[in-house]
Amino acid sequence: MKKRTVKDFISLYHAEDEEKLVLIQSGTSADKTFMDHFWTAHTYALAMADVQTGQVISDRCCLNWPLTEKEREAGEYSKRFAKGEIYRIKVRGWKGTALSETQWYVTEIVEENAPCSALEEIWAGYIKPVVMEDELLGTLTLDKEMSFFTGTCQWMGKEIHISLDVDMEKKASWTRVRNVMKKLIEDQQIWDKSLRDFAAQKLTILANDWLADNNQTDRNPEKDPITEDEFGKRLILTEFAVSPGGRFTAWYEDDDMFWGHVVIVEATLKKGPISADIQG
Numbered sequence: 001m002k003k004r005t006v007k008d009f010i011s012l013y014h015a016e017d018e019e020k021l022v023l024i025q026s027g028t029s030a031d032k033t034f035m036d037h038f039w040t041a042h043t044y045a046l047a048m049a050d051v052q053t054g055q056v057i058s059d060r061c062c063l064n065w066p067l068t069e070k071e072r073e074a075g076e077y078s079k080r081f082a083k084g085e086i087y088r089i090k091v092r093g094w095k096g097t098a099l100s101e102t103q104w105y106v107t108e109i110v111e112e113n114a115p116c117s118a119l120e121e122i123w124a125g126y127i128k129p130v131v132m133e134d135e136l137l138g139t140l141t142l143d144k145e146m147s148f149f150t151g152t153c154q155w156m157g158k159e160i161h162i163s164l165d166v167d168m169e170k171k172a173s174w175t176r177v178r179n180v181m182k183k184l185i186e187d188q189q190i191w192d193k194s195l196r197d198f199a200a201q202k203l204t205i206l207a208n209d210w211l212a213d214n215n216q217t218d219r220n221p222e223k224d225p226i227t228e229d230e231f232g233k234r235l236i237l238t239e240f241a242v243s244p245g246g247r248f249t250a251w252y253e254d255d256d257m258f259w260g261h262v263v264i265v266e267a268t269l270k271k272g273p274i275s276a277d278i279q280g
Contacts, residue, residue, distance in 0.1 A: 009066050010092075010105065013093060017107055020050070020089060020091055021049040021089075021116045022048050022061075023047050023085075024044070024083055024085055025046035025145065026043060026083060028078045028079075028080060029041070029078075038067075041077045041080070043063050049119050056118050056119070062102065063091070063104050063106050085113060087109055087111065090108040091107065130142035137185070138151055138153055140178075148166060148241075149164040149166060149178075153181075162240050163242070164177040164181060176244065176246060177246070184248070195267065197228075199231070203277075204228045204231045208221040208226050210259065234254075234255040236253040247268050250265045251263075258278050260280070
């Protein structure tokens with residue numbers, strides 16, 4: 001296979017530069033593209049405006065540019081744009097098939113802290129807190145950058161975190177994930193046992209394998225193995241995360257059965273527990 005180069009990245013965009021005003025939404029990250037051949041940096045603009053009129057012409061879009069290995073290691077690329085600032089930049093538009101988010105190749109920053117009342121107004125609205133009150137779930141606050149509501153609630157007498165993933169533009173998704181979480185809380189005794197039992201069925205054997213490799217304990221997994229009942233009781237629930245489609249994940253601390261890894265159980269209201277695994 002032919003090795004891809006930066007020229008291949010540039011070829012994905014039109015040859016002509018255009019000047020735009022952009023409002024930066026997030027920090028900057030970097031990853032490898034084209035089969036891990038070279039690095040590119042990415043950040044997101046919350047909105048884009050016309051330089052001449054100051055009128056908003058696009059909502060959220062992705063800004064990209066290639067990096068050398070030296071630039072990536074130095075890390076200065078991450079400081080090129082600052083969250084919440086407005087920039088006048090030169091960009092080249094994506095010329096391929098339309099993607100889910102508009103892509104631009106940044107060739108130059110012309111001006112930092114550029115004035116644009118329309119983009120300033122958008123930022124003022126963006127940083128205004130969005131709070132959802134629920135008699136069962138309490139106060140939920142929207143993380144606009146990550147597009148999920150966060151909060152805490154009582155589960156089996158203890159406080160846990162909840163995270164509800166939503167489509168910010170579709171209020172119906174807010175209601176759907178909230179209803180899933182409310183149903184879990186209403187039937188928490190049933191769900192608590194079901195999720196723990198499932199995790200125990202799937203992971204107890206693995207926990208004993210880890211116990212056998214643990215030279216920091218005198219417990220013998222052959223004479224005194226971890227039982228499924230013990231496994232389920234030792235799990236410490238810390239968080240529920242609900243996805244827009246209604247699937248949810250229970251996150252547990254492992255009580256050092258997997259040396260500090262996290263145990264996760266995925267489920268739906270209709271199917272019950274689907275999978276259990278360790279992470280971290």
